């Protein structure tokens with residue numbers, strides 16, 4: 737595990753964007769696993785800047801997002817579909833047929849999970865999986881539990897997760913109670929994992945995830961078993977490392 741700590745958000749964003757665009761420059765047909773949340777926004781901004789300079793093209797790239805809320809329309813500003821359009825897809829030359837996000841409004845959610853798993857199987861392997869980290873150690877929306885699910889599945893969000901994400905909504909009541917998420921098995925199958933964490937409020941969970949016991953009660957701790965993980969931290973989130 738290669739843990740890099742940055743003094744500024746700008747440097748962290750440049751490093752994260754550089755790893756992703758560097759991969760796409762050398763492998764234009766790369767399969768990228770993408771994340772949402774507050775953490776990767778600055779990295780997507782840097783990627784768009786690099787694209788605008790003509791230094792990288794996404795036209796042959798395939799993308800798979802980690803997760804999506806259940807039951808809010810795709811055009812709701814806080815849906816992860818809307819997030820990806822706003823922060824990345826609307827600004828680069830990615831082909832929309834090759835961008836994949838679970839459909840949280842599918843009439844049969846179990847079937848939707850099976851469809852997503854099939855797409856992932858067809859793609860064989862994600863080359864780089866970008867990840868943020870939840871305060872309780874969740875990755876994607878894989879919440880702490882006594883057992884974890886390997887493939888895409890429906891999850892009931894923990895209260896702490898809904899509270900953490902309430903900042904994006906008008907009130908906690910608007911935060912969906914369920915989501916679809918790629919499973920930990922799929923995440924760990926990625927060739928490389930890029931975990932990005934910022935902020936003093938994540939220092940303890942960063943320590944638990946990277947240095948603590950490997951346990952399903954902290955899903956991110958399973959990343960310790962992966963052979964190729966790069967972790968980008970700011971000084972605050974890396975305080976205990």
Ligand code: GLP
Pocket residue numbers: 771772773774775776802803867868869870871875876877897901
């Ligand atoms: C969200 C997402 C995760 C994200 C995490 C941290 O709920 N489902 O993919 O990594 O929680 O979010 P943030 O970056 O906003 O702190």
